[in-house]
Amino acid sequence: MAPLRLRIEGRTFRDTRNREVTLRGINVAGDAKFPTSPDLPSNKRDHFYDGDNVSFVDRPFSIDEAHVHFSRLKRWGYTLIRYIFTWEAIEHAGPGKYDDEWIQHTIHVLRLAKSYGFYVFIDPHQDVWSRFTGGSGAPMWTIYAVGLNPRAFPATEAAWVHNTYPNPAEYPKMIWATNYTRLACQVIFTMFFAGKDFVPKAIIDGKNIQDYLQDHFVAACRYLALRIKEAGDLENDVVIGWESMNEPNRGLVGYQDISAIPSEQKLQKGPSPTAWQAILLGSGRSCEMDTWDFGGLGPYKSGSTLVDPKGEMAWLPADYDDSRYGWERDPGWKLGECIWAQHGIWNPLDDTLLKKDYFAKDPESGLKIDYEYFTNKWFISYYRKHREAITSVHTDAILFCQPPVLEIPPSLKDTEDDDPNMVFSPHFYDGVTLMMKKWNRYWNVDVFGLLRGRYLSPAFAIKVGETAIRNCLRDQLSAIRREGIDYMGNHPCVFTEIGIPFDMDDKYAYKTGDYTSQSSAMDANHFALEGCGANGYALWVYTAMNNHEWGDMWNGEDLSIFSIDDKPLPLSTTPTSRDQKLPSTSTVSVDRSSPAFSESRSNDDSPVSPTNLKQTLSTPSLSSQKSNTPAELGSNPGYRAAEAYIRPSPVATVGNVVSHGFDLRNCVFTLALECKEAATEDAPTEIFLPEYHFPRDDTSVEVSSGKWTISVDDADGGMIQRLWWWHEEGKQSLTAKGVKKRQGMSLGQDDEAPGYLEQCRQSACDVM
Numbered sequence: 001m002a003p004l005r006l007r008i009e010g011r012t013f014r015d016t017r018n019r020e021v022t023l024r025g026i027n028v029a030g031d032a033k034f035p036t037s038p039d040l041p042s043n044k045r046d047h048f049y050d051g052d053n054v055s056f057v058d059r060p061f062s063i064d065e066a067h068v069h070f071s072r073l074k075r076w077g078y079t080l081i082r083y084i085f086t087w088e089a090i091e092h093a094g095p096g097k098y099d100d101e102w103i104q105h106t107i108h109v110l111r112l113a114k115s116y117g118f119y120v121f122i123d124p125h126q127d128v129w130s131r132f133t134g135g136s137g138a139p140m141w142t143i144y145a146v147g148l149n150p151r152a153f154p155a156t157e158a159a160w161v162h163n164t165y166p167n168p169a170e171y172p173k174m175i176w177a178t179n180y181t182r183l184a185c186q187v188i189f190t191m192f193f194a195g196k197d198f199v200p201k202a203i204i205d206g207k208n209i210q211d212y213l214q215d216h217f218v219a220a221c222r223y224l225a226l227r228i229k230e231a232g233d234l235e236n237d238v239v240i241g242w243e244s245m246n247e248p249n250r251g252l253v254g255y256q257d258i259s260a261i262p263s264e265q266k267l268q269k270g271p272s273p274t275a276w277q278a279i280l281l282g283s284g285r286s287c288e289m290d291t292w293d294f295g296g297l298g299p300y301k302s303g304s305t306l307v308d309p310k311g312e313m314a315w316l317p318a319d320y321d322d323s324r325y326g327w328e329r330d331p332g333w334k335l336g337e338c339i340w341a342q343h344g345i346w347n348p349l350d351d352t353l354l355k356k357d358y359f360a361k362d363p364e365s366g367l368k369i370d371y372e373y374f375t376n377k378w379f380i381s382y383y384r385k386h387r388e389a390i391t392s393v394h395t396d397a398i399l400f401c402q403p404p405v406l407e408i409p410p411s412l413k414d415t416e417d418d419d420p421n422m423v424f425s426p427h428f429y430d431g432v433t434l435m436m437k438k439w440n441r442y443w444n445v446d447v448f449g450l451l452r453g454r455y456l457s458p459a460f461a462i463k464v465g466e467t468a469i470r471n472c473l474r475d476q477l478s479a480i481r482r483e484g485i486d487y488m489g490n491h492p493c494v495f496t497e498i499g500i501p502f503d504m505d506d507k508y509a510y511k512t513g514d515y516t517s518q519s520s521a522m523d524a525n526h527f528a529l530e531g532c533g534a535n536g537y538a539l540w541v542y543t544a545m546n547n548h549e550w551g552d553m554w555n556g557e558d559l560s561i562f563s564i565d566d567k568p569l570p571l572s573t574t575p576t577s578r579d580q581k582l583p584s585t586s587t588v589s590v591d592r593s594s595p596a597f598s599e600s601r602s603n604d605d606s607p608v609s610p611t612n613l614k615q616t617l618s619t620p621s622l623s624s625q626k627s628n629t630p631a632e633l634g635s636n637p638g639y640r641a642a643e644a645y646i647r648p649s650p651v652a653t654v655g656n657v658v659s660h661g662f663d664l665r666n667c668v669f670t671l672a673l674e675c676k677e678a679a680t681e682d683a684p685t686e687i688f689l690p691e692y693h694f695p696r697d698d699t700s701v702e703v704s705s706g707k708w709t710i711s712v713d714d715a716d717g718g719m720i721q722r723l724w725w726w727h728e729e730g731k732q733s734l735t736a737k738g739v740k741k742r743q744g745m746s747l748g749q750d751d752e753a754p755g756y757l758e759q760c761r762q763s764a765c766d767v768m
Helices: 063-075 087-091 100-115 141-145 150-156 175-181 183-198 209-231 275-282 371-391 431-436 447-451 466-488 504-512 516-531 756-762
Strands: 007-009 012-014 023-028 080-086 119-125 239-243 287-295 298-307 398-401 422-424 443-445 462-464 536-542 596-599 649-653 656-663 668-675 685-688 700-703 707-713 720-726 730-737
Touching: 023 063, 023 119, 063 100, 080 087, 080 100, 080 536, 087 100, 087 209, 100 209, 119 209, 141 183, 141 209, 150 183, 175 183, 183 209, 183 275, 183 371, 209 239, 209 371, 275 287, 287 431, 371 398, 422 466, 431 443, 443 466, 447 466, 462 466, 466 516, 504 516, 516 656, 649 656, 649 668, 668 685, 700 707
Parallel strands: 023 080, 023 536, 080 119, 119 239, 239 398, 398 422
Antiparallel strands: 007 012, 287 298, 443 462, 596 700, 649 685, 656 668, 668 730, 685 720, 700 730, 707 720
């Protein structure tokens, strides 16, 4: 049997040459959250409720455009793709009805990803359950299966949905995330994870709603895994594994008192109902509730408001025709009534709350439930089901286990679930920057430290000054990684989401081309990733359709590193082959007893010419998408802080990585290794060294031993500049110094790289 292209060895990834692999990844793509036919980004309303008749073919992008996107990402140094798909994409037509046309498109896209040398893991993505509850993920029929009426959500505020908001341009920023604490998500996630314990009357087709939903979701994932396996050339070659589920949520499980906001609920924005108020609203009752906004120190109460559904209910009417999807609902589950009333939590005759602590204890054991208890019982039960389904098809799949966000990981260490093929895959966002859409270089907050009770007062969690802020982000990621080891065992850690908003400061960068704030924020996040000891990350996000007006086309978010309204970072594309470079003057021997230094020089100084034009243009920089962005937001395109995310990184290293990092301000990359054996001729240490920061004729390299070379090649379908290092065993170090440039610079005429015509004129091209 051929060795796996990527395997896990303890806490590291290894390639077929036994080198440690550092995964530098990107989420592809944000566009996959909504259908192509009809084209329904979250700011459009037409045909929204016709959820059965949709298609996600051409998501994340069409086959014709795939080369443009993959070559761009490869050129930017990414090696890993977190491949986003939604349950809705595969099973939108009804229970058990799979969209094989979309699956075939997915297989085609994955084959193209293979040609670019990417590692890919599959992400069954969801945000607040579904598009119909204000996010993405599950098909519309699941809303009807749980007994809810999505058309009633606006009036009852069971969910805040961008598609149905009166003025989409004024949809409050980041309010979509509060849907986790509104009726629809509270009902659905409770049913999905713990329906058998808390909603025993919810029986459909002879199954409790928990098993009904989980079985369909897991079966859809398994069906896709099976089709990928049957393709014959994808499993392990490009698709290395699967993630469990994006950002799972407990619903109401563990709420000690549904008439109060839980102390652990840190996000409140807009009208903020208690679970009890959400139940009353869902049954058509009016409620006065607190309103909240988000400030520099977190959520704060801003007032109160009256929400009046005017008698409209979020539940399906009693005469709803269940034959639409072919299931049979148990007679004990009555439509037209609140499911919680049917379980004795409240009395709808006089609106009396009878069991405010209904979700506080485990009905089976009687033990008090907190989030950690939920994770170890109900989340892990789901995770096992998902793991068994995937590995029944993809035996060697790497399993990216994602527990609830920022909660204590499951206690799997030294248990039968301590799978050597498991990866801890947490998420992290700088909450102050994300919610405020502003990079505050003066102070920030250690949110993770607050959540873990490490401060006597929240005031002590405030970090002042940009250096302290950067260190705080790094230390939070380090603590998350260590917590994963403590609870889950000795496994790799990959942060599968982390990113920044680009529409900061009221879209100032879009009006001026000055991305200084975005560059500082992005650099701070990468400083944290490089310094925390993780094995890799997948940046959120690449969105092929992003523009300055609507961002990622989803809920007002704008986190894509690419936009059709911005310009690509100018990069040299002069090709050279690695084989040609090995004996060149940039390959030097170094006395291992002392630090060594040499200037990198290239034998190939040729500009763009007819002979290398095809290779030069192998990385397209333009999108076929046309922008309709208003002039005030699109007339000053910039580089979108690309200098901060296109950065050097170890790719495959002989031995173990001790540390690595990139000082963007001074353009210095450092790498430290611990090696039990020396690098061999056919297996050197490999480093991605972007030409923008490290032009070959203006880069200096200092190494502790051995020889090195810098070369550009298109081995994986994109012109990539790499540094290859043949070093000795023991402790090794490398320092590469490039060209310092101003961060976040706006796009001016002087910044443009010379075009093909100009280069030909400069070189007196014969053809011209």
